Amino acid sequence: MRLDPHHPDWFKWDLAWAQWANGDCELALPSLLSMAKIPNMARRMLAGIYICLGRQEEAEATIAEFLKTNPEQTIGGLRDKSQHKYKDPADLERALDDLRKAGLPE
Numbered sequence: 001m002r003l004d005p006h007h008p009d010w011f012k013w014d015l016a017w018a019q020w021a022n023g024d025c026e027l028a029l030p031s032l033l034s035m036a037k038i039p040n041m042a043r044r045m046l047a048g049i050y051i052c053l054g055r056q057e058e059a060e061a062t063i064a065e066f067l068k069t070n071p072e073q074t075i076g077g078l079r080d081k082s083q084h085k086y087k088d089p090a091d092l093e094r095a096l097d098d099l100r101k102a103g104l105p106e
Helices: 011-019 025-032 042-052 057-067 075-085 087-103
Strands: none
Touching: 011 025, 011 042, 011 057, 042 057, 042 087, 057 087, 075 087
């Protein structure tokens, strides 16, 4: 991002994910919110960041907004799709637990 000031906006999503994964939710939130437009799928990440920061109401509102266009999304379905994306299964469980706390259905 430093090398290309005209980087794609989704780089900020990836940065926020990395910051969340490292437990630095204080940095992850402004990284994600700095996107010109937050894609609906990024709202899952945003909800997880809000949970990490103890902002339950915002997490629930974010998941509710996400579910308006993705009502089929569930914890179980996400687990099935995401297992191969995580080297450490504990990282996947942390993400799923945050989404569960935010209100994503089982």
